Amino acid sequence: MPYYRPIPRTDRARPAGALPLAGGWCWFDTVEVLDRATPAHLMSAADLPTDMADRLTAPRAPIATLDMGQPQIMGILNVTPDSFSDGGQHFDPGVAIAHARAMATAGAAILDIGGESTRPGSAPVAIDEEIARTAPVIAAIRAQTATPISIDTRKTAVARAAHHAGANLINDVAGFTHDPDLAPFASRHALPVCVMHAQGTPETMQQDPLYDNVLLDIYDWLARRIEALIALGIPRACIVTDPGIGFGKTQAHNLALLQNLSLFHGLGCPVLLGASRKRFIGDISNTPVAADRIPGSLAVALCAVAQGAHILRVHDVPETRAALDLWRAVTFASTP
Structure with a gap:
């Protein structure tokens, strides 16, 4: 089976017949044609199969009102005591709400609220505790701003409380495989979703992926997860995809995904990249402290945007x- 990776460009000298990538910039x-059996x-691009050409070029519908x-x-916004980069910094609800407001003012189009750390080696959080961490903060943010809110959770009960508090999207690092009721809940309430790839669980994912x-x-x-979500009533237009940088991947895996990120436009969904402050950035840039990885995070973000990534999930707004x-x-810029 062939896979098609468009070679993305942004140069102002655009040849006749060039195709738009996902309706974007x-x-x-x-196109690079990849296959498991042949080089x-x-x-x-003019020779693409019609269905794949349509997938690669069609504009993506708004997600939670985002263009x-x-x-x-x-x-x-991690309201946790132990997230890898900013654990504990926003655990106090008042601090969390102030930080959310600051991010929205600084240019965040959507706020992603998480109450369970998914850093390598982290243990699960009890449902009641995760709700207690996230729902009141979401309700307070919603009372102060119309900025869309995403709940970062693997659990239906947490998503339900978050939605009741004002969340607009469910972002599941387990790709809706952890809790079988989570995708049907999203479908019933017409909530857009982000489906992320992870190999293993946070406790085990970095053990020789x-x-x-x-x-x-x-x-x-x-692709299989998207089809499963569609079968449950979630339209493709309401699904965001995330290859899951750092979730069950080595540095070589992460770099291969970043170098070939445009491949994932073939899924016909918006592409989200969450690489902010990740360990591989620290390893390459010799910045062991996560908060010192802003320059590396920005470099990776711009590389992703140059391949048409639609959403950048970041700490440093x-x-x-x-x-x-x-x-x-x-x-x-226009030529003078």
Whole structure:
């Protein structure tokens, strides 16, 4: 079975016949054809099968009112004592609410609230505790701002409380495989979802992760999850995909996914990248302290946007907003 990776470009010198990538800011006229059995090769985008050409070019529908025709920032708010980067910083509800308001003001188009750390080696949190951490904060944020809110959870009861408090999207790091009732809940309430790939659980995921082909294995897994969600009544237009950087991946796996991120547009859904402050950035940039990884996180974010990634899930909203503004100004500036 062939897989098609569009070669994304943003150059202002766009040839006739170039195709828009997911209806966004990138275009392509060349595709890399990947296969498990034969060497990769290039082909003209004009030779794409019609169904795949439609998948790769069609504009993505808005997600929780967010326009997918331009890059969007998802601000991370961990109301936990033990998240890998900012655990404990926003555990106090008052501090969390103030930080959420600051991120929205600084340019976050959506806020992602999580009450259970999913860092490597972390243990599950009891449902009642996760609800107590997240629902009151979501309700308070909703009372102060109309900014869309995502609940980062694997559990239906937590999502239900979050939705009642004002959450607009469910972001599940387990790809809706942990709790069989979570996807039907999203379907019943017409909530958009983000389905992320992870190999293993947070407790075990970094214990020698293995793939036959990291790109194609994750693509196939996400494709199966999308079809399962569609069968449960969640339209493709309401599904965001996330390849799960750092979740059961080595540094080599992460880099391969980032280098080939445009492959995932073939799923026909918006693409979210969550690489902010991850360990591989620290390993490459020699920044062992997560809070010192802002420059590396920005570099990765801009690489993702240059491949058409629709949503950047980040800790550092003002810095990411500034980087995107400068990237956009340089990339799309008119010639005097």
